[in-house]
Amino acid sequence: MELLLQFLSNTGFYLADYRNFVMLAIGSLFVYLAIAKKYEPLLLLPIGFGVLIGNIPFFKGFGLGIYEPNSVLHYLYFGVTTGVYPSIVFLGLGAMTDFSSLLARPKLMLLGAAAQTGIWVTLLSAMALGFMPKEAASIAIIGGADGPTSIFLTAKLAPHLIGPIAIAAYSYMALIPIIQPPIMRLLTTRQERRIHMSEPREVSKKELMVFPVIGLFLCCFLAPASIPLLGTFFFGNIMKESGVVDRLANTARSAVIDTATIFLGLTVGASTQGDVFLTPKSVSIFLLGAVAFSIATASGIIFAKIMNLFMKEKINPLLGAAGVSAVPGSAREVHLVGLKEDPTNFLLMHAMACNSSGVIGSAICAGILWSFMM
């Protein structure tokens, strides 16, 4: 009988508290959405299953949990806490990104920079709400709408917040079709949404090959702390554009990025243990994340409108909304909102320019925040 009681007291059923069940329900919801609704399955399935793994109750000190040294999950999580997985993801992103539309119209880079305003406004807001500067910086980076960048910076500054920040960042990336269009319509007139952009010039192969090198120098001299992200990003891009290592470029944009995404999603999900995730802080992070993302969208649009005051050839202010780094989701939304207003207005290519510069912009901001906060 004693043995039976001992066995029962060792089971997850005995060790569980309500937080485990809440998180297991959330994890199951993610898995359901990924499989049944096919909603962002590449993100939601690994994260959702990670939430399930991370929230099965276990004996503390047994070397099982993600926060326990020497556990298998802890070793896998090492790639998150050191920033290795985000760097690998950036390598793959670089190998799959085409910068031709950005190079054809470099002034659209300014919109990618302007959209980063959301990060700085949220930084100040979070500090005003009582978050420590390092925590505030980690929350603010959600405004860049870039999951790997958010995880990278949070791992460096506030590792205890990786779970809620990663989940918030990916949630807002997935919610782009819901969050961005109303802001776009609110801040632009019908006439502005109908502005056609002129055909971009053709960009030469040479320009595309030189860009990763120049981009690396410009960005990493400005913010050396962004080297782990932008170094691999531009390396991936030169592999793509040079055409001399197609095999490596193909591997980087398929097997390599997929492997990193699997472990990133799984371990970030597993890091959401109920006792560390279900806190009032997490709720604040979600709210501030929404603010950051909304301000980022709005500031890109407003900056485009300001640019139009000084420019002869007007730009469609919707493009400003694509200044966040959620590629290509926000570019697609800009394109669709423009198309709804005028079925002959194709903004996709121009929006991709802003979107690509948003990726670079948020990585630079992460580098600046990291170096300032250390």
Add this chain to the structure above:
Amino acid sequence: MSIDSHILKPLDFFVDFKQHELETCAAALKSRTVAAGEVIIERGTPALTFFFILSGAYEVAFEGDRSIILEQKGEVMGWSTVIRPFHYTGTITAQKDGEVLEISSSDFFELIQGDNALGEKIMKKINKIASERRTIAAGSQ
């Protein structure tokens, strides 16, 4: 199953595509055989994949008992994957055995990210097809 770019060349949709564009598209598309009676798209479900016809005949049944038959090689089915409303507006059933090329929305957006100009070219064509199809569907009432 992945395909070769020469399969795309004769299709109307790809008629003005350059060789490297055909190769990029071929790398992203997968071929799939379809059996007569098979429902490949169900109205109202999230649009996550679109198709090009290689062979066979397909009935598109819209709301209110309206329907059209698509059987021309290269015709697009499931364009709601890339333009609003993002859910299928008709149920598509194969009328006989055939073959289609398919691409998921995530693969399509990866293609756009990797080649902006090609992405826009495809979006423009799909948009044109969608407006033509809407007119046909409205006329078949």
